[in-house]
Amino acid sequence: MAWLCGCIGSVEKELRLTQYAIEKANTEASTRLRNAQKYYRAKNFLEAALEARAGLHAWPDDGALVTDELKAELGYTLAASLLFEGEHEDAIVEGNKVRELTTDNYTIQVLNAVTLAETLRRLKRAEEAREMGEVALKRIKQHNQELAVREIERSGRPVKFSGAHADVALEPTTRITEEICAYLHVIVAEGYMKDRDYLKASSILRDGLKREDKIEEDTRAMLYKLLAQSLHLIEADSSFLDHF
Numbered sequence: 001m002a003w004l005c006g007c008i009g010s011v012e013k014e015l016r017l018t019q020y021a022i023e024k025a026n027t028e029a030s031t032r033l034r035n036a037q038k039y040y041r042a043k044n045f046l047e048a049a050l051e052a053r054a055g056l057h058a059w060p061d062d063g064a065l066v067t068d069e070l071k072a073e074l075g076y077t078l079a080a081s082l083l084f085e086g087e088h089e090d091a092i093v094e095g096n097k098v099r100e101l102t103t104d105n106y107t108i109q110v111l112n113a114v115t116l117a118e119t120l121r122r123l124k125r126a127e128e129a130r131e132m133g134e135v136a137l138k139r140i141k142q143h144n145q146e147l148a149v150r151e152i153e154r155s156g157r158p159v160k161f162s163g164a165h166a167d168v169a170l171e172p173t174t175r176i177t178e179e180i181c182a183y184l185h186v187i188v189a190e191g192y193m194k195d196r197d198y199l200k201a202s203s204i205l206r207d208g209l210k211r212e213d214k215i216e217e218d219t220r221a222m223l224y225k226l227l228a229q230s231l232h233l234i235e236a237d238s239s240f241l242d243h244f
């Protein structure tokens with residue numbers, strides 16, 4: 001039976017080595033993520049991208065042992081850094097990789113979608129930007145609905161559903177701010193206007209302005225400007241049709 005004991009010992013050793021490798025890879029990836037976030041906050045986007053990419057390829061096995069949760073945060077940080085570095089096509093590639101990962105991190109899901117939407121907007125791909133903006137708004141609505149249901153179950157009292165807006169009442173420390181929500185409405189509305197669906201665009205813009213006191217002046221001005229344009233174009237289309 002000595003051979004059996006030898007096999008068991010070999011398997012145990014291999015398991016310990018595998019566990020060590022997993023811990024090593026994720027420890028390095030976590031360190032790289034902290035470094036990348038530090039550089040990102042300092043607006044040193046080149047260094048942030050380098051650190052994030054290094055984390056995604058953490059030794060050993062070139063990042064294969066890094067968890068999807070960590071990969072999602074690293075990938076989003078990389079995509080956002082590349083966006084601000086002007087590397088738009090690479091930002092889209094990295095952002096789409098994040099979308100393929102299995103992660104329940106709501107904040108990263110939304111911020112990554114925002115990054116992709118803004119990147120596509122800068123590339124003047126309005127329809128694709130609109131689609132990605134709608135993905136983000138839908139995820140925000142879903143999350144807010146889940147929060148509301150949990151609060152109703154906990155307290156037994158009715159809770160007003162926030163829709164595609166920041167729910168600071170139920171999630172006061174959320175990184176998904178009203179400013180982000182409002183800007184997503186801008187991106188989505190621009191896409192509908194590109195498709196000449198001015199009625200839908202005006203509806204989106206009105207929704208984006210529901211909490212205008214909580215958004216920055218520049219974003220509020222963009223919403224009002226686009227709303228005025230969409231209403232003018234709706235009227236122009238109606239006047240044109242009146243001739244027939």
